[in-house]
Amino acid sequence: MCKRSSGAITPSSSISDVKSSASNALDGGSKEPSLLARYTCASVLTAFLAVWCKFTFVPENEQPGVGADMQSWHTPALLTLGYLVSLPLLRTFTEKVLAPRYDLKALLTESMVLYNVAQVILNGWTVWKIIDAVWFRGHPFIGDIHTISGASYAVWVHYCDKYLEFFDTYFMVLRGKMNQVSFLHVYHHFSIAWAWWAANKLFPGGDSYFGALLNSWIHVMMYSYYALALLKVHCPWKRFLTQAQLLQFMTVVGYSLVCMQMWPSDEVLFKHKLCIYIQVWEMMSLFFLFSIFYRKSYSKKKTRSENDAMRVEAKVTSADDDDDDQCQAAVARATNTATEIIGTAAKDANKVVSSAKRTLIESAAPMHKATGDGMSRPSWSIVS
Numbered sequence: 108m109c110k111r112s113s114g115a116i117t118p119s120s121s122i123s124d125v126k127s128s129a130s131n132a133l134d135g136g137s138k139e140p141s142l143l144a145r146y147t148c149a150s151v152l153t154a155f156l157a158v159w160c161k162f163t164f165v166p167e168n169e170q171p172g173v174g175a176d177m178q179s180w181h182t183p184a185l186l187t188l189g190y191l192v193s194l195p196l197l198r199t200f201t202e203k204v205l206a207p208r209y210d211l212k213a214l215l216t217e218s219m220v221l222y223n224v225a226q227v228i229l230n231g232w233t234v235w236k237i238i239d240a241v242w243f244r245g246h247p248f249i250g251d252i253h254t255i256s257g258a259s260y261a262v263w264v265h266y267c268d269k270y271l272e273f274f275d276t277y278f279m280v281l282r283g284k285m286n287q288v289s290f291l292h293v294y295h296h297f298s299i300a301w302a303w304w305a306a307n308k309l310f311p312g313g314d315s316y317f318g319a320l321l322n323s324w325i326h327v328m329m330y331s332y333y334a335l336a337l338l339k340v341h342c343p344w345k346r347f348l349t350q351a352q353l354l355q356f357m358t359v360v361g362y363s364l365v366c367m368q369m370w371p372s373d374e375v376l377f378k379h380k381l382c383i384y385i386q387v388w389e390m391m392s393l394f395f396l397f398s399i400f401y402r403k404s405y406s407k408k409k410t411r412s413e414n415d416a417m418r419v420e421a422k423v424t425s426a427d428d429d430d431d432d433q434c435q436a437a438v439a440r441a442t443n444t445a446t447e448i449i450g451t452a453a454k455d456a457n458k459v460v461s462s463a464k465r466t467l468i469e470s471a472a473p474m475h476k477a478t479g480d481g482m483s484r485p486s487w488s489i490v491s
Contacts, residue, residue: 250369
């Protein structure tokens with residue numbers, strides 16, 4: 108038994124307990140989820156998707172807004188307000204309960220892969236359903252108000268998917284990616300649900316399919332990128348996603364304005380125009396917000412590139428300065444060495460000269476004799 112007192116481990120603690128405590132301290136208290144826990148989360152998500160499909164894929168002749176009454180405004184109001192309220196609650200629960208105990212990124216990996224793959228399949232089906240109706244089954248491409256076909260059914264499924272996409276935000280909150288839960292992100296998910304509810308309520312047939320077609324195709328690209336990123340596979344179209352979204356918004360606006368001019372004036376009702384006005388507003392507002400996001404992202408990348416270039420230039424300049432300093436130091440060392448050698452040689456030469464002078468003086472001394480006047484005279488001189 109491992110006994111603890113005031114947070115200290117007593118000598119009776121086992122080595123495994125010590126290792127476990129150290130591991131928890133290093134991991135910040137988080138626990139690596141088991142494979143069972145990870146697949147349990149994925150199973151819960153699978154069950155939720157099954158329930159969503161049950162309510163969404165009704166028979167085509169019973170499609171709300173076409174073969175049955177469309178939901179009242181209470182449905183989107185309840186779901187979107189619930190979405191807004193749930194975000195701070197989920198954040199608090201995650202930070203205080205889940206994050207200290209579990210590695211949520213690892214726990215949700217399989218669930219997120221499943222969700223993104225499901226979105227790719229669902230949006231791919233929507234694209235196929237609309238193209239099949241327009242290309243092969245006679246649904247008019249533009250200028251139509253009344254035609255009900257498989258494209259209209261795809262618009263209904265696309266609307267229901269807007270609520271399923273709330274999981275985009277929930278996964279961000281659960282993983283602690285609150286910097287990604289921006290105003291743009293929340294506004295997009297909140298407002299787009301209302302826009303497509305209005306489309307199904309006011310104008311489920313005719314030209315209403317076009318926005319769903321483009322948006323579903325963008326989502327095929329987007330969710331496939333998310334899935335590939337989770338699987339650590341390179342996605343070649345990542346860099347074009349925001350640009351594709353901006354192009355989508357303006358294309359839908361252009362299509363909407365043109366189709367209004369092509370509608371039979373004697374058949375157009377206010378609800379048709381109102382639906383177009385709502386869609387144009389939604390697309391223009393998203394275009395504005397996404398443009399700001401794109402400019403900020405681009406400027407950040409540009410700033411990072413410039414900073415990287417400045418750092419490289421600074422390193423090169425520093426290297427050049429170091430080379431100059433090294434050259435100067437080498438010259439100084441060479442000069443000092445030469446000076447020392449010359450000085451040593453001069454000293455040695457002086458020693459040699461002094462030694463030679465002493466030798467000459469000593470050898471000449473026996474041949475001279477000092478005189479009284481201090482002059483030396485030869486020893487053989489007769490002067491006495």
